[in-house]
Amino acid sequence: MKQTDVNMMYGRQAAGRKNPPTLIKKIITLIIIVGFSALIMMNLLYINGQSVLSDRDMFGAVAALDFSSYKFSMGGREDYAISEGEFLSNSDLPIDANSNNVPFGNFRVGVKIGFYRLLSDLASVPLYVKYEAGTQKVRISDFSTDGKPAVLLTKITNEMMTTAGTYGVLVEKDDKVYDTLMLVVDTTPPTAKAVDCEVWGDDNPADMVFYKNLVDCSPVKTVVENTPDFSIEGEQIVHFHLEDSSGNKSKSMVSKVKIKFDTTAPKIKGAKDRRVVLGDNISYKKGVTVTDNRDKDIALKVDSSEVVPDKLGTYNVTYSAVDKAGNEASVTVKFTVAKTAALTQDEQLENYVTTVIAKIIKTGMTQKEQARAIYTWTRSNIGYVNHADHGDYKKAAVLGFKNRVGDCYTYFSVAKSLLEHQGIDNIDIVKIKKAGRSNHFWSLINVGTGWYHFDATPRVGGGNFFMLTDKQLLDYSKKHKDSHDFDASLYPATPKS
DSSP: HHHHHHHHHHHHHHHOOOOOOOOHHHHHHHHHHHHHHHHHHHHEETTEEEEEEEOOOOOHHHHHHSSSSSOOOOOOOEEEOOTTTOOOTTTTTSSBOOOOOOOOOOOOHHHHHHHHHHHHHTTOSSEEEEETTTOOOOOGGGGGGGSOOOOOOOOHHHHHHSOOOOEEEEETTTEEEEEEEEEEEEOOOOOOEEOOOETTTTSOOGOOOOOOEEEOOOOEEEOOOOOOTTTHHHEEEEEEEEEEEEEOOOOOEEEEEEEOOOOOOEEESSOOEEEETTTOOOOTTTTTTEEEESSSOOEEEEEEETTOSSSSSEEEEEEEOTTTTOEEEEEEEEHHHHHHOOHHHHHHHHHHHHHHHHHOOOOTTTHHHHHHHHHHHHHHEEOOOOOOOOOHHHHHHHHHHHHOEEEEEHHHHHHHHHHHHTTTTEEEEEOOOOTTTTOOOEEEEESSSOOOOOOOOTTTOOOEEEOOOHHHHHHHHHHTTHHHHHHHGSOOOOOOO
16 A cells, blocks of 8 residues: 555544544533532631631632722631631731732632631621721621611620620621621820829839829820930920720820829838736737838838847837838837736726727728817717816826816827827927916917917807817916917917918
């Protein structure tokens, strides 16, 4: 057979074959690709029956969302499901609503977001609902895109509405349950009113408060913009602004700040000479307290190293306290170790005083209110007699508490013991001695507003003698036979009113 015949034969056979049309091939190929793509997207979109959201990217934003102020995370992290009411921290947020940067990501995630939004649109439930933290209330209608009734199954708490983040939310509509997202964003800066204030020079500037009427739903810190010298006593101008936990900043504000320094030592109260029984355990801090004009918690230290509890004798015990500024106070008293527990005069007086104080002094009273209560109790509970021992106010006070009678020295002594117990500053005043007239005793007290006269002794001529000025007392004295004639040069002057 000739070669030409062979070629002609094969050529006829080749020409006689029927090849599938090119269009059909393309259709079959497209169906296979679409099918596999659908399977892949369904696998990405649903895991164990829950819809899931993975790392967002720009492709998803373009295909599914219409907002340019959100940032989508990138990276090859594993898919995760958003549970009902779940909060996602900033590092896990599907959408970071406080960023203006939108980077590109990978294609797979974008397709998944677009497909998820497609299903959301078909269900007439929005992919997300956005609220400003702390300023808006949830409306059921926000979770339905076509106006049809919907039921919000997830309980929206106040904490969710005031904390920036993304939350999974369940919505029931048309007898079906859908999951969607609630975005709580915080884009509102704090607002407040700057105020003039006083601060301690050794305080941390970050802890100083230069404002009032703060409005913000998240924690706020103070940022001092200038560098005032808080080591100098006096007035400083402070420029500052407020910044919340979402990074929102308030406008710059100005406050006049008065810098002051603590030079006042703590006050130790209740430390006194005591009598203890030989061999007994001694409670040194019983009844002893320490207070300070600035610090709330001051440690009270006791040095009882000299005391020998099983040996008769009198020993020194020292109480001390130091405040934050380094101001120190100390009081030294004597502890007597004795065979019996017979009460000393001081112990008897302490028992009487503490009993009365417990009845008349209430928590929160100012020193002036305490002084008024002492004045009223003494004036009302001691009867007047013409004679009492003078010279030892503690002895006179014990007799006054015990017998409830005495002369002006008894009234003076009882009131003084109560004032001393409460730490109210007082000075003894004695009437000028002259032949043919009686003595008289009273006090000057200072409750933080200056020295004033304090006389609890009732008088036949009547009158109120609680916190009188020099002029007020001397005017009364002139009208009542020089009842309060005193040498003003020996005592501090009172205010004029």
